[in-house]
Amino acid sequence: MTPPTSVPGPRPPAGPATGAEPVAHAEPAATTAPAEPAATTAPAATERTAPARRPHRYDIDLLRAVCACSVIVGHVGGEFMAAVGKSAENGAAAYWTGLFLDSVTSWAVPMYFAIAGWAVLVGAPPRSGSTLRRRSLRMIVPVGIWSAVYLAWGWWRDTNGRPVWKLALDAVFGTVQPAYHLWYFYAHVPLILLLGFVVLLKAGKRPWGLVAALVVISAGPTAAGDLARLTGWDVPRFGWQAGTYSLVYAVVGALLLSLPATPRRHRGWWLAGAVAALGAVLWSQDRIHFVIPNASVFVAALSVCVLLAVNGVRIPERARPALTRLTDAGLGAFMFHVLLLKTVSPWFVSADLGWLGTAGAAAALTVVTVVPSFGLSFLWGRLGLRRVLG
Template sequence: MSNETAVQTPERGPDAGAGSGQSDLARNAPLHGVPAPAAHPSSSAPAPVSAPAPASASAPREHRHDIDLMRLVCSVAVILGHIGGVFIAAVERQEANGPGAYWTGHIVEALNPFAVPMYFAIAGWAVLVGAPPRDSRRMWQRIVRNSVPLFVWTALYLLWGRAWGTNDGPVSRLALEAVFGSVRPAYHLWFMYAYIPLIAALAFVVLVRAGKRPWGLGAVLLVLASAPSLMGDLERWTGWDLPRFGWGFGVYQVAYALGGAMLFALPAGALGRLAGRRWVWAVPMALTAAGVLWYHTRVHYVIPNAHLLVAVMTGCVLLMVTRVRVPERWVPLLSKLAGASLGAYMVHVMVISAIVEPLVSADVPGAVAGPLFVALLAATVAVSFGASLLWGRLGLRRYLG
């Protein structure tokens, strides 16, 4: 998941433990899944009723440990891709400048394009199926709880860039642009500027279908839809240098959200014999990874999230993981790590700039590049998740993710 940086492009940048029936994705951010009481009913869509409505507050929802696992896999995949991007940037995207770093970076980058689309898929399932909002108030709570970590981390990355001398402009200007959707210097936060409007739009549909009148959400969506053209007109009329408006989502993000809602909601027996032969999906996934490697090295780096290869890879990973049974002895650790995944996502770019970038150079030999990547990945994952777990214990999860 990469963005506006020398490492990667905007297309790749991309969503706590068990609690109430309300989604953790809703309570915190896109890397969070949906907790629920311990009961385990079927995950298929609710039975038809006389009038469509969100799930009852008292209706038990199963806790989807498979989605916790998916969140964890995606979080590590994002970190993997960003470290791979450092190797590629070290040789300025040219094989001749260092074949070892070049191919190590591209091989690992070919494995992670599913991560950001999968976050949109999880978001779609959470809002439409897993924990649909019951009223506008609860949806606004979700939006606020997603927005607070976004702006806190934007401020932290601005201060980090100033301390390291990497900001590409005055902090005051960068802060203003961030309010309107800039991703400088925190390139990976682009995902949040798409995620928050997307869940708002999905929730608007859910509430209207349930007979509600979410006027506030509708007004916000109207502003988001019209703001780019209005700001463009204002800039032409006044001659002011206005920030680019980056809040919004695209068709491909909606498609992943709807596809995720459908596939994650499949009941346990829907896949039949394939449910016990998940390795079958690894074959097309490997083929799509090879296709992504070819695309990156021969066509364009970085492949768009909307590309067919990425869509097929995302579907394969989803079908490999959805409804997988997590052994009970792993559940506590999995829940803890999944709860820390948003925080790890937020902080890992700082960790990469501190411990990865100084150790990666164009002249790293091919025999060393692979082991070096593995060591740096392990260190980055350990530090990022360790930091997130720490501030979780300090009660800072609502501010830092």
């Protein structure tokens, strides 16, 4: 899985839908009520003009929560791959453990893009440019704060490799080490702006501020390159870009998530397809390229199979409150987990543990990373810091 980000997420990449306004409800569209006789009571008029709300999609909440956990598990696998230099000759157990963990979670970032597309195009279409601005800020603000945290952490540990001020400037335009996983949001924000612009244009709106933002996003890479060539300056890379593959995932995801619920008798077939696609991803990562690109046809097949296996699955009433809290904490856990993972992984990761020891170490490192990451996110959510920390 290409390291992020969204949901959400993600988001982003969550996370990425990650960090946006609740995506499982449609925002009520503006309606014009017909003229009522003077004798009509207010409550009756309210009933006739109140916009219907789209039912909450708890199956999408489930996907978002699992995506957040999967990104963390994939990064745990990356630590084992790094320990053996991405070569089985340096430790077969660590290599195959890392390869499997990264492969089995490779669908998570594409799923964040798919959920984002569904949110903008189907679940909660924006009503104005200000709606998109609010959604963007709910990702941009935490990204800025966590970038500063990671740079301070790297400065304290003397692992940044470049002056903090230089990395901070670079982070304004594109993700940097050690906050490499935040790349997802540099792709997610342009994606929702582009899709949201299409929605608003179709609705007859003229969001000129959004047009200006899209012009900056589209012209940024060329302008940065030209400036560097003309001046000889070390101009930061302009990373606020949505790739073609992310746009395709978003549009196809909107289509598939708007389909009727997958019949229970068909879910097993989609899960079987996911297993077959996972085998192809493992083969590709071992024989062709690690990390496998998100645009790989094998990753796309795995992502589609997982999505259709889960689409419309019914979440029991008693589990819904816990799932909602877990989903809300997913963005914060995504933002924070790399700091914790990089700190504790040297205690668990080794190329010389053998098969049983490596499996135990991977499981322990996953728990030690996932549980505190979500726990801290729950905490700052209770303290009302979700808008600034994700």
